[in-house]
Amino acid sequence: MGNTNNDGGVFTVSADLLYRQITEVFARWGMSAAHAATAARIMVETDLAGIDSHGVGMLPHYQRGFAEGRLDPRAEPAILRDTPAAALIDSRHGIGHVAAEAAMSLAIRKAREGSIGIVAVTGSNHYGAAGWYARMAAEQGCVGLSLTNAPTPFLVPVFGTERALGTNPIGFAAPGADPRRPVLLDMATTTVAYGKVAIARRAGKPLPPGWAIAADGGPETNAAVAAEARALAPLGGDRVHGGHKGYGLALMVEILCATLTGARPGDETGHFFLAIDPGFFRDTQAFEADLEALAARMRANRPSDPAQPVLVPGDPEHDAVHRRRRTGIPLLPALVEEIRAVCSESGAPFLLEDG
Amino acid sequence: MGNTNNDGGVFTVSADLLYRQITEVFARWGMSAAHAATAARIMVETDLAGIDSHGVGMLPHYQRGFAEGRLDPRAEPAILRDTPAAALIDSRHGIGHVAAEAAMSLAIRKAREGSIGIVAVTGSNHYGAAGWYARMAAEQGCVGLSLTNAPTPFLVPVFGTERALGTNPIGFAAPGADPRRPVLLDMATTTVAYGKVAIARRAGKPLPPGWAIAADGGPETNAAVAAEARALAPLGGDRVHGGHKGYGLALMVEILCATLTGARPGDETGHFFLAIDPGFFRDTQAFEADLEALAARMRANRPSDPAQPVLVPGDPEHDAVHRRRRTGIPLLPALVEEIRAVCSESGAPFLLEDG
Numbered sequence: 244m245g246n247t248n249n250d251g252g253v254f255t256v257s258a259d260l261l262y263r264q265i266t267e268v269f270a271r272w273g274m275s276a277a278h279a280a281t282a283a284r285i286m287v288e289t290d291l292a293g294i295d296s297h298g299v300g301m302l303p304h305y306q307r308g309f310a311e312g313r314l315d316p317r318a319e320p321a322i323l324r325d326t327p328a329a330a331l332i333d334s335r336h337g338i339g340h341v342a343a344e345a346a347m348s349l350a351i352r353k354a355r356e357g358s359i360g361i362v363a364v365t366g367s368n369h370y371g372a373a374g375w376y377a378r379m380a381a382e383q384g385c386v387g388l389s390l391t392n393a394p395t396p397f398l399v400p401v402f403g404t405e406r407a408l409g410t411n412p413i414g415f416a417a418p419g420a421d422p423r424r425p426v427l428l429d430m431a432t433t434t435v436a437y438g439k440v441a442i443a444r445r446a447g448k449p450l451p452p453g454w455a456i457a458a459d460g461g462p463e464t465n466a467a468v469a470a471e472a473r474a475l476a477p478l479g480g481d482r483v484h485g486g487h488k489g490y491g492l493a494l495m496v497e498i499l500c501a502t503l504t505g506a507r508p509g510d511e512t513g514h515f516f517l518a519i520d521p522g523f524f525r526d527t528q529a530f531e532a533d534l535e536a537l538a539a540r541m542r543a544n545r546p547s548d549p550a551q552p553v554l555v556p557g558d559p560e561h562d563a564v565h566r567r568r569r570t571g572i573p574l575l576p577a578l579v580e581e582i583r584a585v586c587s588e589s590g591a592p593f594l595l596e597d598g
Numbered sequence: 599m600g601n602t603n604n605d606g607g608v609f610t611v612s613a614d615l616l617y618r619q620i621t622e623v624f625a626r627w628g629m630s631a632a633h634a635a636t637a638a639r640i641m642v643e644t645d646l647a648g649i650d651s652h653g654v655g656m657l658p659h660y661q662r663g664f665a666e667g668r669l670d671p672r673a674e675p676a677i678l679r680d681t682p683a684a685a686l687i688d689s690r691h692g693i694g695h696v697a698a699e700a701a702m703s704l705a706i707r708k709a710r711e712g713s714i715g716i717v718a719v720t721g722s723n724h725y726g727a728a729g730w731y732a733r734m735a736a737e738q739g740c741v742g743l744s745l746t747n748a749p750t751p752f753l754v755p756v757f758g759t760e761r762a763l764g765t766n767p768i769g770f771a772a773p774g775a776d777p778r779r780p781v782l783l784d785m786a787t788t789t790v791a792y793g794k795v796a797i798a799r800r801a802g803k804p805l806p807p808g809w810a811i812a813a814d815g816g817p818e819t820n821a822a823v824a825a826e827a828r829a830l831a832p833l834g835g836d837r838v839h840g841g842h843k844g845y846g847l848a849l850m851v852e853i854l855c856a857t858l859t860g861a862r863p864g865d866e867t868g869h870f871f872l873a874i875d876p877g878f879f880r881d882t883q884a885f886e887a888d889l890e891a892l893a894a895r896m897r898a899n900r901p902s903d904p905a906q907p908v909l910v911p912g913d914p915e916h917d918a919v920h921r922r923r924r925t926g927i928p929l930l931p932a933l934v935e936e937i938r939a940v941c942s943e944s945g946a947p948f949l950l951e952d953g
Contacts, residue, residue: 324878328683329713331879358684359716363879386858403899403908415850417857426853428846434839453839460902478833478840484789484808485833489840491783491911492847494896495770498781502772502888503741505880508895517872523679524686524718525860533857540863541849544758547815553758556846 254579255571256595261299262287264582267591268302272309274316274338282340289372290572293563294429296438297372299574303581304369305338306588314338314368320345328353329361331504336511339370339391343514347376347389350518354385358523364514365504369393373414374429374560380518381416381425384527388517389414392500394509397475398433398493399456401486406474410436411496416557418521419534426538427557432493433475444470453480609934610926611950616654617642619937619949623657626944627664629671629693637695644727645927648918649784651793652727654929658936659724660693661943669693669723675700683708684716686859691866694725694746698869702731702744705873709740713878719869720859724748728769729784729915735873736771736780739882743872744769747855749864752830753788754811756842761829765791766851771912773876774889781893782912787848788830799825808835 256264262283269279290298308314318337322330330349334342346362353360370376373389380387393409400407410431417426435454443450443466452462455469456476463469478489499515500506506513521530544553574582579595586593611619617638624634645653663669673692677685685704689697701717708715725731728744735742748764755762765786772781790809798805798821807817810824811831818824833844854870855861861868876885899908929937934950941948 326713326878329874329878358681359714361714361874386853400896400899400908402901402903402906403896404902405899407896407899413847415846417853426849428843428850430840430843430846434834451838478843479789480839483806484835484839485785485844487909487911488783488785488833491770491785492768494781494892494911495783497892498741498772498889502885502892503874503876503879505884505888508888508892519684519716519858521858523681523684524858529860530857533860533863534853537849537852537857537863541755541758541762544755544760544762546757547759548757551757553755554842556842556849 253573253575254595255573257571258287258291258568260594261290261572264586264591264594265299265302267594268306268585268589269316271589271591272316278316278338278341281344282338285340285344285371285375287572288564289375291564291567292372292560293567294372294374294560296436298572299582300578301369301371302585306585308368310588320364322349323365327357328359330363332362332364334364334367336366336368339364339368339512339514342367343370343376343389343391343516344379346514347379347387347516347518350516351380351383351385351387354380354518354520355383358520360518362516363500363504364516365506365511367506367512367514369512370514372429373412374416374427375414376516377414377416377429378425378427381418381427382422384418384422384520384522386417386519386521387415388515390496390500390515392497392506392513394512396509397437397473398477398490399460399474400490401477401482402460404456404458404460408490408493408497410475411493411500413492413496417534418531419538420531424561425557426534426555427560429556429560430478432478432489432496434478434480434489435475437473437475440466440469440475453484453486609929609931609950611929612926613642613646613923615949616645616927619941619946620654620657622946622949623661623940623944624671626946627671633671633693633696636699637693640695640699640726640730642927643919644730646919646922647727647915648922649727649729649915651791653927654937655933656724656726657940661940663723665943675719677704678720682712683714685718687717687719689719689722691721691723694719694723694867694869697722698725698731698744698746698871699734701869702734702742702871702873705871706735706738706740706742709735709873709875710738713875715873717871718855718859719871720861720866722861722867722869724867725869727784728767729771729782730769731871732769732771732784733780733782736773736782737777739773739777739875739877741772741874741876742770743870745851745855745870747852747861747868749867751864752792752828753832753845753848754815754829755845756832756837757815759811759813759815763845763848763852765830766848766855768847768851772889773886774893775886779916780912781889781910782915784911784915785833787833787844787851789833789835789844790830792828792830795821795824795830808839808841
């Protein structure tokens with residue numbers, strides 16, 4: 244661990260080194276060691292799971308939030324309201340991971356003590372990947388739901404032309420016999436995340452209709468134009484293909500995360516967490532066995548292409564973790580340079596030198 | 599009220615007469631007056647809201663369930679487990695509406711008393727439109743979520759070829775200043791419900807790709823073939839267009855409604871209801887005002903076509919209720935004949951004669 248290498252222009256870095264790099268930056272911002280450890284661990288595990296868009300790739304964004312005063316690294320989350328089954332936490336403009344981890348922990352505790360727990364968070368910032376917190380519940384034997392709004396508008400409502408909602412993701416997890424391998428759904432409510440548009444632009448490829456929206460409200464298939472406009476279609480695309488459903492789901496997430504918690508639209512981020520102890524509803528082992536049977540039924544579905552079996556949500560992430568723990572986390576050269584700039588701005592040592 | 603007329607081959611019937619017709623049938627099955635009133639009211643209000651596929655149009659299906667012993671009209675739902683925040687109800691194979699209405703009522707009571715309530719239902723049958731129960735929460739000032747699995751398989755998982763899950767819908771509602779006009783999402787997790795395929799077949803029109811799945815797992819655009827195969831694509835369609843998200847959402851609904859409650863796969867139906875009192879999280883009026891502002895922001899989005907403004911989920915249903923309360927509920931001649939057959943089988947008087 245601790246070595247980096249340069250493989251075909253892509254650095255690969257060990258999880259351990261990446262963790263140390265992130266905590267060095269957070270320490271320079273004045274974040275407590277405990278909070279830095281929480282946020283860095285979540286970011287690194289997100290990179291291990293192959294969700295490159297939501298791990299260390301977000302560090303430059305967080306640096307801007309810190310520089311512009313939107314992200315307060317010294318903030319201590321505060322519980323504003325608390326009942327046996329529900330709570331509201333104020334992130335106080337801290338990094339989202341810290342308040343979110345505290346919130347899902349509390350929701351899980353409430354579920355274990357009284358069957359279910361809902362904890363919402365207001366006044367927060369980007370919390371990484373929605374699925375991470377849902378997985379957290381599953382690893383402790385609970386069914387978990389994790390939602391967040393996102394103040395940056397991307398989604399254009401069906402029939403509209405203007406960006407109006409964030410990519411407002413849904414994370415959901417349920418534990419089977421192996422709590423380290425839950426059914427795990429982690430999805431933006433847009434057809435694709437913005438990163439996929441940026442990748443198509445770099446590759447010089449056109450976009451499929453249903454990904455991005457043109458200025459007139461129709462589909463935008465020019466990746467360069469779409470990457471500039473940053474206007475994404477809701478899951479489904481247009482009205483004919485069910486785009487009103489993706490738009491409706493994004494609105495549901497907005498209501499549960501922002502309207503319900505009072506997070507200011509277009510500025511603050513809110514999160515919503517639900518944990519359910521399946522043992523309240525039925526025998527835990529029977530639940531886990533039925534979940535495994537359900538997943539096995541999906542995987543046994545005759546595939547269209549024998550080389551590509553039917554997956555269960557979470558399979559790709561699980562495989563990525565296994566692979567990347569061995570091979571390291573690949574970082575694009577552009578991202579390494581961005582991390583170098585973050586280190587320079589914050590006064591942290593740059594640890595990701597080519598080995 | 600009470601008159602029917604024949605307008606261009608389509609009967610229109612008053613809500614009152616339709617209600618009496620349905621309760622006459624239920625009474626002949628041996629359903630109690632209270633349960634018949636509950637189920638018939640929900641069915642008629644669903645027809646009033648324009649959701650023709652889930653109101654009286656389901657009566658022939660319920661008749662088959664009764665005849666085949668899957669639906670017990672005399673069943674009394676029983677609370678199996680109960681805590682301050684959560685409960686599990688056994689529908690005992692009664693009609694879904696009765697257990698579902700009881701379950702959401704209990705969830706709302708728990709929310710009012712302690713901030714949130716989750717009530718799941720096992721051993722049930724078709725409960726009509728998912729959105730109806732979410733709306734019920736909104737009309738009482740709560741945010742509501744209503745999910746149900748469906749034992750009849752329609753949805754083909756991404757990369758697969760075989761039907762594996764029901765259309766597993768999501769209903770969500772949140773109350774604004776006017777609790778009779780909530781934001782109301784009611785969506786199947788397939789791109790379209792089966793009814794849309796049947797309509798295209800009757801019209802002799804091809805299907806857009808993304809609606810139905812062919813035997814080889816690719817898109818099926820022949821409506822006649824698709825109507826016969828009954829294999830639907832998840833919301834999003836194929837992998838490129840986000841179909842793995844619709845599939846993941848259907849699986850989430852399956853887990854919460856069937857795996858969590860122990861409803862037998864492919865046979866029994868389970869439901870999942872969540873009610874949240876927004877007054878626990880923040881001032882109720884501030885929540886309602888922010889919800890109205892959010893809806894207004896969506897409606898003010900510059901439309902692609904000036905003749906088709908951006909809608910908020912629930913707008914079409916709200917407009918349909920206003921219109922149909924005046925003009926009556928239209929019934930296709932084929933459905934009128936099916937209802938006549940149900941009356942004949944059950945011994946109920948047929949009340950929908952051409953006036």
